[in-house]
Amino acid sequence: MADFAAWSRAVQTRMESALDRALPAESLAPQGLHAAMRYVALGGGKRVRPMLAFAAGEAAGADADHVEPAACAVELIHVYSLTHDDLPCMDDDDLRRGKPTCHVRFDEATALLVGDALQSLAFDVLARPLPGLYGETRVEMLGLLARASGSRGMAGGQAVDLDSTGKTLDLAELEFMHIHKTGALIQAAVLLGALSAGPLAADARAGLERYARCVGLAFQVMDDVLDAETDTATLGKTAGKDAAQGKATYLTLMSARDARGYAAELIADAERAIEPFGPAARRLSEIARFIVERRY
């Protein structure tokens, strides 16, 4: 996986530069808001969703330059959701990616507006002129991102998560929550990456959706395992918080050993789902394996 490590670092470097260009300069008014938007979006993050977008784009035959707007858009939605999730009325967290959260570094009103403006920026970036991609496909991509972000996707998953605090969920309820809260945007990352090459055939789309669903759940299973087993410094966010807040996690339903086994099964299913793409899906495969092998 030495080559994969280099590739993922290259994606991170590329994203830092792409997001820097996509975000308004700090010199533009309102400067305070732009400084705060750049604070949360730049200088860190694993960039897992952009990696998925670039890898799916490669599988579908897209030029990486054409995938970049989709990669930026999903990452901007992800960063906005983290900024709002950290607010006192939500998870009330003060550490994110090893730095004070936005409302701690600035204030609550700024963190609210930063999230709001980053969501708008995601759609702005995806709607900017891009040669070689027909309008109809781009409208489809914009609609897909909107649904993945909304009440039937990520925001809806957040609402279910809040409702479930202190309750005992069974595996089906827990997975319903995750499929929305994190799974919807992970699926959007994969599909938007692939759609950057142009319209998708139904069977290719179905394979990518199955891959994304498995990878999204495996990512969440491993998040719960790592949250319980890793210290705050390594994680870059407050460790053990979910359990302390009485939130349902995979580890309230199974042992860490069983959770790791379940993640491995999901990853095997994800790899089968993308077999039809052949060697072009190599990066998608590597990401799937990285998710179960990562340390933080």
Added chain:
Amino acid sequence: MADFAAWSRAVQTRMESALDRALPAESLAPQGLHAAMRYVALGGGKRVRPMLAFAAGEAAGADADHVEPAACAVELIHVYSLTHDDLPCMDDDDLRRGKPTCHVRFDEATALLVGDALQSLAFDVLARPLPGLYGETRVEMLGLLARASGSRGMAGGQAVDLDSTGKTLDLAELEFMHIHKTGALIQAAVLLGALSAGPLAADARAGLERYARCVGLAFQVMDDVLDAETDTATLGKTAGKDAAQGKATYLTLMSARDARGYAAELIADAERAIEPFGPAARRLSEIARFIVERRY
């Protein structure tokens, strides 16, 4: 204006039904979030932005059915912004459209997610299949809405507004704030309505932009006048709040009489800007006059 009153009631009725269809049903999970989204978006509101969209669509020759998604999208952005503006960390208001605000009726976390999900829904609605409009035009519309909503538009205006509390603004600074905070979305309403007919010629677009800028400022001038002169019951929101919070308003810079005169000048300029559209721009004209004559 008897005919205009009937037309505006018809737009309100149409919007109630269109938004009802655009919003997820309360029976769909997550039910609590969907109930709260419907609470803030349905059952009230002057629907000024949808009126502007339908009137601009008429001026540009669009079928009203084709304008409806644009009208819904701008209204959903408007309603999301009200929901977030009312939060304790922003304006901390407990009354809106004669009802308890979202965070009072539900809770802060729900109000946050309602706003987030309504923003996503706006882009979802505008990206849904619509016959007779090319993808390129719809991508342009989606990008225009995103920029009008973001840090260089509405959200940016909010940030400037927050920064200006307790400060003395001059007229140029006050108008910079309003052109972003409310003007950007009003301009989006007008342009999206017109673009629902198809691509716009440069001179037609420039005329509509000037109309929107004048109408947006006049609307704000009259808001400040009415906020100072009208009681809470008539207004349906807390009256006199801006002055009490030390916010800059037109009435800190001029008398109510001068403010009314200034609004009238702006409206005259707005009417000149749309003269080239001839009788097709009749509703745009009527809305402009309604704005200076309204009582709440």
